[in-house]
Amino acid sequence: MNFSLVKNVLKYASGFCYRTKNVTSMCASSVITKGFHTTPSNSDLMEFFDIKKNWNETNIRVGRAWKLDELRIKSNVDLHKLWYILLKERNMLYTMEHECYEKVRLFPNPERIDKVQESMNNIETVIRERNIAYYKLETGETGERPVEDVVNMFGLPEKYKKQEYHIPQFMNSRWVRPYLEHGYINSLAVKKFYRLYKEKQYNETRRARNRNFNHVQHLLKRFPNMDLEKLKAEYPDVDIEKAKHTKKARGHFLPKY
Amino acid sequence: MRIFSFLGKKVGDLTIKYSNLPESYIKRSYEQVYWKNPTGYPQYPAAQIARKKYRFTTHRPWTGQFRRQNEPNTHRKKVFLEPVGEWSFFKGDRVEVMVGKDKGKQGIVNQVIQERNWVFVEGLNTHYRVVGKDKKFPGVTILSEAPLLVTTGVKLVDPETLKPTEIEWRYTEEGDKVRVSLASSRIIPIPKAAEETIDYKSKELYIENKEKDTAASEVTKITFQPKLATFEMDIMESMGIKEDRVPVKSYWY
Structure with a gap:
């Protein structure tokens, strides 16, 4: 493989969904005959690689991931096909990433993997929603693993x-x-463990409490005209009236009282 | 665990929107995880050792400059951020500068750094910077804007009186969330420039990738037909798979 990918990663995404050439037109060229085959072109091992045009690209700009609401309006067959398209795309991206790593090149737009993965997760969510709806209607249970x-x-x-x-x-x-x-x-051992575990948890909360209190004091010192309601909303556990009158919150001037 | 939520809220929503990248990618590109327990084993708690404090500047979290600025073993002083509540400054907003040498001047916001409560106003609050200075070459002097704090540095301009004003987020009768000027009760619309991302100025101007992207018309096409079947049943039916074996009773425990 002699593709030369130069060092430059730019990110691209937008209002168009990444990956799927035309889900519905694929429905037309149906799947009944010979299992499902989502790609119209012939397939060999080179399908694990990107198209040759993209080998020297430094920036392969693609759209965003599929959103849940877009997948909810698609039929099960479409989702099934889209899943395999995404799976193949993900395999291709992993292969290209590995290949770039082998050739000491920069893999262009690594966020494509995240986009495909997010789409796949969303498909799973939608299918699960549909199945849960069916099972709840038919059996009164979710049908999920208990x-x-x-x-x-x-x-x-x-x-x-x-x-x-x-x-x-x-x-x-x-x-x-x-x-x-x-x-x-x-048993004694479990009880002891549980006691120490609780102590550790308590210490963590105590440290967080002290840290927040100190932080609020410093904020009061630095921003004396701060909106205290917003401060209270951000640090609900801190006693702000108390923090106001501490030495740390005072700043370098003589108090007026 | 605790640490994930701690890291999660660091990058601002506007930054994520501007970057046009998946959140998971931004997270994995800027995080520095030194150790992570293996997942999926009951004996390991979900613990990880990672860098907790990052210095956020104009270098965006997914860039190499950010990584260089936050190299391992570099520690910088803590930055105290005044709580701002709901964020109300967007790119393209008309604001008045309240501090500094350009106090009282109005300008357009051209950059927002939510992690630092910063906005940059076009052509205001500037200083000169010399770049490319060499022994032989004196360098080029360029004007660059300094950041302004949203809490004290700038105020939004009322569209009616053209004076700086406080604002409030309210709902219209249609249920839209809008910014309302407290001086004149006029709505301050969110400018078109706010939807600009690193990739395109506005959504309509995005150029589609012919090989990879699905066309918008395909995405919005409704093909879902409600049917009393699970996903698996539906797929089996469409593929002509018949299954009439009845599974034996099983027990879950």
């Missing part, structure tokens, strides 16, 4: 993602939560 609030081995609250088994829990003698069954949560 999550349970449990206390974990360290005595801390945790979201436990349930797993699927072919036999019920009471028959499954191999499935145990050892720390629950054996009462570790009430």
Whole structure:
């Protein structure tokens, strides 16, 4: 591969969505015959690379990612095709990034990866929304993987993602939560850990409180005509009246009182 | 964790809008993460060691200059920022300078740095700068604007009286959020220049990338048909896949 990408990264994006040549026209050239094939052109390994025209480019300007509201008006088939287009684009970008790294070149516009990823995340969100709506209507449940609030081995609250088994829990003698069954949560070690953990958390909040108080004092010193309501809104936990009368907030002049 | 939220609010919304880049990209381009716990293992808490204090200037966070200015082991004095509440200065606004040698003059905002509460007013509050000075060459003197604080340095100009005025954000009857001058109760519209980004002056002027972009007409086309089926059912139907096996009962625990 002899593409020469010069050092210059400029960023481009806009009101046009990045990646998908014409989702709907692809619907027309349908998919029923031979699985789905989103690219009209023939495919070989070179599809992992960008088109040859872009190899020497230093700046490949593209539009922005697909937004949720734009994806919500698309049919499932369109979303399915768009997903694979984006997936191929992402593969291509990762390949090009790696190739540039190998050739010690600058990868042009690395934010394209983020844009594609954001679009893909949005597609997943939209599909999940649709499926949840279906399952809620049909079964009254979300159809998502169930999550349970449990206390974990360290005595801390945790979201436990349930797993699927072919036999019920009471028959499954191999499935145990050892720390629950054996009462570790009430053990001395866990209690000690929990106490120290709480102490650490308390210290963090205390430091944050002191830091904010000090910061407010300095702000009052530097900006004596400051809007105190905005200050209160930004630092709701700080006693501003108290901070006003401290030595640090006074500044280098004699007080009038 | 705590640190993520701490880092998250550092870059201003206007900066992100101006850059026209995904937020995740801006974040990963300016962050300096020295250590991060592996994700997806229960034994590792979501901890990371990263630089916490960055110096924000006119160098934008995604640029190389910013990285050079915030090299590891460079530490600079803390900058105290007066809380401003809701941001109300945009590019293209007419403002009056309240401090300095150009006090009382009015001008147009040409740059906004939200991270520092700064605005730059075109041709006002300037100084001369010599660039490219050499042993043989005396350099070129250029005029450059100095930043002004939005809290004390500038005030928006009332469109009726053309005097500096305080403003308030209110809602119109249509539900739009607008800036209202307190002196004359006139709406101060947000200028067209505010939607300018690093890439284009306005959205209409964006030049489409023929190979990569989807046309706007395709994006706005509504193809969704409500249907009582999950995504998977719909796709299987459209691809002619028939599945009549019934899954065995399973248990979640």
